[in-house]
Amino acid sequence: MAKFTFNMPDVGEGVAEAEIVEWMVKVGDTVSEDQHLVDVMTDKATIDIESPVDGTVTEVAGEAGDVVAVGSMLLVVEVEGEDAPEAEEEAAPAPTPTPTPTPEPTPEPKAQPDPAEAPVEAAVEAPSGAKVLASPAVRQRACDLGIDLGEVKPASDGRVRHADLDQFLAYNAGAGFSPAGAKREDEAIKVIGLRKRIAANMSAAKRNIPHFTYVEECDVTDLEAMRSDLNSARGSKPKLTMMPLLITAFCKVLPSYPMINARFDDEAGVVTRHGSVHLGMATQTGNGLMVPVIRDAQSRNLWQLASEITRLAEAARDGSAKSEELSGSTLTLTSLGPLGGVATTPVINRPEVAIIGPNRIIERPMFVSDGMGGERIEKRKLMNISISCDHRVVDGYDAASFIQEVKTLIETPVLLLSD
Template sequence: MAKYTHPMPDIGEGITEAEIVTWQKKVGDMVHEDEEVVDMMTDKATVPLESPVTGRLVAIAGEAGDMVAIGSPIFVIEVEGDVPEDVVEEAVAVEAAPAPAPEPTPEPEEPLPLREGVGDGGSASETSETHPPAPSRAGGGEKVLATPAVRARARDLGIDLAQVKPAEDGRIRHADLDAFISYSGGFSGAGKTRADEQIKVIGLRKRIAENMQAAKRNIPHFTYVEECDVTELERTRAQLNENREAKGQERPKLTMLPLLITAICKALPDFPMINARFDDEARVVTRHGSVHLGMATMTGNGLIVPVIRDAQGKNLFQLANEITRLANAARDGTAKSEELSGSTLTITSLGPLGGVATTPVINRPEVAIIGPNRIVERPMFVTGADGVERIEKRKLMNISISCDHRVVDGYDAAAFVQALKKLIEAPATILAG
């Protein structure tokens, strides 16, 4: 029998440590060659680590949420016979290779001692629901008599058995509960009581928390909101989709988002301070000529921001395809590292749940984030071509923008949104070359 110690590999990109997200195997499990053992997360993405040998997992380096330095042991596999020489050489090379450090990074934590006989460590802390002790008669200390079924029903209904009077022999029955319900309307609470639970903040949720905290701590936010009439824009969108279907074209169905992105890209050249990134340490603002648009996407694991590269060079249908592709990749975990970084401006939308107005948090180190809100229908005064003012039902949507006040002045943010509003309310200007 021999033991193979697998070191944390050098993932590159200046990474000096990674976080344990989920153990796919627990100590004592058999592991086959090329079988996944643990998921590790860097600042960029989640990386699965596989075993290069077949054997039994006998030790691991920590629990979910712990950090492991590059080159440090991450798990130990006990194998039959000797460990293949090429596997040993590869492990030694990984452990010996110094982690690149292109820029100053925090010192990694000390390597964690390998733990033998520890469970999988990948699940959140679990709590078992406990039932409260049987209630006593108010003021008397006498125990309430009732069967377990009656107690369970009373607990589900939110009824304190101490307040229920039994009809006979001092024991509360279902009929007594029915009578209490009939004569005590409004007795129950608004909802059911749930057991407390503790969820460890790890992996992507931890990264989101750190990024949001850093953004709010370092960036003086301000938010500007404007109302836009999107009646004509919605009509244009519907016409484009109808034309596509009539001609049998293999083009994606357009949502509002590609039209909004196109309008943003058309407005940005006159407002370069919006499409920018701010390096806090170097005190340098970079105004970008290309629009690499971050698209805040909700996934089962939390908020991820895939990036539409060179959005300004794509037409409506190319944008629609890219939006769908990136959103799917973010949700199923196949998005590449380069597709999740390098954005110069972010758009975030909750669609029908968007609310009247939002105050989105900037995706640092960008200096602005745009949030289209829910479309609502309301009566509006509209002046017709004949100069007569009349009331019409119109579709309205608020556009929110949060900006870094160190870089963007309030006037500039307002002027940009007004330019965006002008484009949105005259869709022909969006489609014009």
């Protein structure tokens, strides 16, 4: 029997050392030529190292986390026959000549790398100023976690290993060093069906329509109080949300601003100003965003609007909405409810020329009249309304004027119920 010393091969230009990531074999295992022995990691990549011979493993260079210099012993294999294979020199060239062995009984000779590239190069200065021995992988991991290696106590020989980092993390679990979350595998999802249509429509809208967005703050304290009163006496009628009230306000103001309730055929160069308000209602479903349409919204009262909103939203989500209920809108309302944020810049539902986005209601202290010529501070409910318009059709002045008139109705809600 003879021993074959397999040295760490040259795994790439400029690579002087590699860290052991995981051993696939252990001392005593029988290995065959081309069998996967170990994974090592350089600063550039993780590499599989395969066996050049058949035999039995008698010695390995170290444990996971240890660093092995190119040309030094990686493992020793006992092979059949009295002479070790001569392939060792070709399989594992050392970066410098191997020194002559001394006569004393010592372990197998190891190639000595250039001192400038030896593992001691891993000694770096930590933020605390301490000199620390650690592999590139350990240094990178500590950096990612925001750990000063100078604060980590090595278990032995002065070199910080992954196990030392693990122990440090265990003792400092509440210090914010733990990863924010588990790593997940990447997923490639083909864009098909409704999501593909949404992508095409949104791309066409942003590509062809010069958008502008106007945002106004509205005091909805009195509107919310009126809604609460109406709901408390609704009987068998559907519960009112903010949506029917807003739609009613839009429908009352739109006759004065027909250019907002319009569709623009840019290929034909024709703008159609619609007399009826067919209001699109952007609705989030399990398959993506759908826009069911409330036909003739201007002809419906609050309770009819509430009922139709509920019916269409349910139909869109369960897939029972008919094609005619998902097309033909002349203006779209999009709302994220309590997730609505402070302001939004919604994308126009082409070929419409405007889209309105109410945002979430927040409470804030405001100066209000005290009825005696002065002011007092009072908690009020406020909501921003965003409108995005097609600047080819709608001027900024008209969009602002439209929202200002809507604001007047919202802040004086009794006007919503008057003819």
